[in-house]
Amino acid sequence: MRDENGPVSRRDALKCLAYGGAGTLFVLSGGVLTPVDVAAAAAGDRPAGLPLFVQISDTHIGFNKEANPDVGATLQAAIARVNALQHQPAFVLHTGDITHLSRAAEFDTAAELLKGLTATELHTVPGEHDVADATVSEYFGRFGAASANRGYYSFDHQGVHLVGLVNVLSFKPGGLGALGPEQLAWLEADLKGRSSSTPLVVFAHMPLWSIYEPWGWGTAEAAAVLALVRRFGSVTVLNGHIHQIVRKVEGHVTFHTARSTAFPQPAAGEGPGPGPMKVPAADLPAALGVSTVSLERHPLGLAVADSTLA
Amino acid sequence: MHHSRVPGARRAAAGAALLLAVSLAGAAAPQPAAAGPTYTIKLEHFMFTPGTLTVPVGATVRWRNLDGEPHTTVSVDGLFRSGALDQGDSYAFTFKAPGNYRYVCSIHPQMVGTIVVTAAP
Numbered sequence: 001m002r003d004e005n006g007p008v009s010r011r012d013a014l015k016c017l018a019y020g021g022a023g024t025l026f027v028l029s030g031g032v033l034t035p036v037d038v039a040a041a042a043a044g045d046r047p048a049g050l051p052l053f054v055q056i057s058d059t060h061i062g063f064n065k066e067a068n069p070d071v072g073a074t075l076q077a078a079i080a081r082v083n084a085l086q087h088q089p090a091f092v093l094h095t096g097d098i099t100h101l102s103r104a105a106e107f108d109t110a111a112e113l114l115k116g117l118t119a120t121e122l123h124t125v126p127g128e129h130d131v132a133d134a135t136v137s138e139y140f141g142r143f144g145a146a147s148a149n150r151g152y153y154s155f156d157h158q159g160v161h162l163v164g165l166v167n168v169l170s171f172k173p174g175g176l177g178a179l180g181p182e183q184l185a186w187l188e189a190d191l192k193g194r195s196s197s198t199p200l201v202v203f204a205h206m207p208l209w210s211i212y213e214p215w216g217w218g219t220a221e222a223a224a225v226l227a228l229v230r231r232f233g234s235v236t237v238l239n240g241h242i243h244q245i246v247r248k249v250e251g252h253v254t255f256h257t258a259r260s261t262a263f264p265q266p267a268a269g270e271g272p273g274p275g276p277m278k279v280p281a282a283d284l285p286a287a288l289g290v291s292t293v294s295l296e297r298h299p300l301g302l303a304v305a306d307s308t309l310a
Numbered sequence: 311m312h313h314s315r316v317p318g319a320r321r322a323a324a325g326a327a328l329l330l331a332v333s334l335a336g337a338a339a340p341q342p343a344a345a346g347p348t349y350t351i352k353l354e355h356f357m358f359t360p361g362t363l364t365v366p367v368g369a370t371v372r373w374r375n376l377d378g379e380p381h382t383t384v385s386v387d388g389l390f391r392s393g394a395l396d397q398g399d400s401y402a403f404t405f406k407a408p409g410n411y412r413y414v415c416s417i418h419p420q421m422v423g424t425i426v427v428t429a430a431p
Contacts (some may be wrong), residue, residue: 129394272356
C-alpha cells in the first residue's frame with residue numbers, strides 16, 4: 001500500500017471514513033459496468049476496466065440528529081476517498097437527497113462541499129428531500145438547466161448512454177414514486193433508435209423496482225421502464241433513497257441501490273418507518289458507503305460489487 | 311409533471327410562499343375576523359393523526375410534525391403544499407369550501423390523510 005496522496009494520507013482518509021461513506025465507482029469493463037468499492041480502488045486494486053464514474057447518494061446536508069450530527073464531515077470524507085482514486089472518474093452521479101429539508105442554505109453548503117471533488121462534472125437527480133420546499137424551486141433553480149427544468153435528461157459518455165429520471169414529484173396517495181406519462185413517453189423516445197449494444201445506465205433517486213411497497217420503496221411504472229430497457233445488452237439501474245445496498249439481476253438488467261454518506265436506514269419493514277437509524281459509532285462504517293463503476297469492453301456484460309467501510 | 315419550471319419567477323415566489331407558510335404556522339399569526347375554529351393533526355410515527363378529520367367550512371387545520379424525520383403535507387389536487395416540516399414545525403391551511411381533501415406527505419407518500427369539510431350549519 002502506498003501513501004502518495006499528498007497531505008491527506010490514506011491512513012488519515014480511512015480514519016475519516018471510519019465515520020463516513022465513500023461512493024461507488026463504476027468501471028465500464030467489456031461493456032460491463034462494474035461497481036467497485038472506492039476503498040479498494042484507492043488502494044490500487046484497480047478493476048480491469050476504465051473507471052467511468054462514482055455514485056454518491058443521500059448526502060442529506062442539513063440533517064443534524066443523533067444518527068449523524070455531522071453529515072458535512074462524512075460527505076467530505078467520502079469526497080476525499082474519491083479524490084484519492086489513482087484513476088479519477090470522468091464524472092460523479094449524485095442520486096438525490098442532496099439536502100435534508102430543501103433549504104437554500106443546505107443546497108449552498110452541499111455545493112461548496114461538492115466543489116471539493118477533483119472530478120468536476122456532476123450529474124444529479126432530485127430526491128424527495130430536495131423538492132420538499134413549498135414551491136419546488138430550490139433544486140430546479142440550481143440543477144434545472146441540465147434538463148430544461150424537467151428534472152429528467154440523458155447524456156452520453158464513452159459510448160455509454162446515461163438517463164436520469166425523476167420519480168419523486170408525482171406520488172399517488174399511499175403509493176410509490178412515479179414518473180408520470182409525460183416522462184415515460186420521453187424515455188421511450190430517448191431510447192428509440194439506440195443500438196441494443198449501447199451500455200445503458202438509468203439512474204433515479206427512488207428504486208426503479210419494487211423493494212418494499214408499504215414504505216414506498218419502488219416506482220409505480222417500474223414494469224414499463226423495464227420493458228423499455230430490456231432489449232439492451234447491458235443495463236445498470238442505479239438508485240439511492242433506502243440508504244443500503246440492495247441488488248437484483250433480471251436478465252441483462254442489474255438493479256443496484258447505493259449506501260448513503262449520511263446515515264443508515266432500517267431494513268425494509270423494521271420499525272415504524274424508513275427514518276434515520278442510530279447505530280453504535282463503531283458500527284457506522286459498516287452502514288455507509290459509496291460505489292464505483294468501470295467500463296469493460298470484452299466481454300460485454302454487467303457485474304456489481306460492493307463493500308462496506310468497516 | 312405537474313410543475314412548470316421557471317426558476318427565476320419560482321424562486322421569487324418561493325420566498326413569498328415560505329414567508330406565508332411561516333406566518334400561517336406562527337401561533338401569533340392574526341386570524342381574519344371571521345376565522346373559524348382551528349384543528350390540529352399530529353404527524354408522528356410516520357402517520358397523520360387523525361387520518362380523517364371532519365371540520366366545518368372556514369376551519370383552519372394545523373399540521374404539526376413530532377417526528378425526528380421531516381414530513382410535508384401536500385394536497386393531492388394541488389390546493390396546498392407545506393414546505394418541509396422539521397421536528398416541531400407546523401403548517402396551517404384554512405378550508406373555504408366544502409369537500410373531501412386528500413393529502414400526502416411528499417417525502418413519505420405512504421402517509422396519507424383526508425380532510426372532510428362540511429357546509430356551514
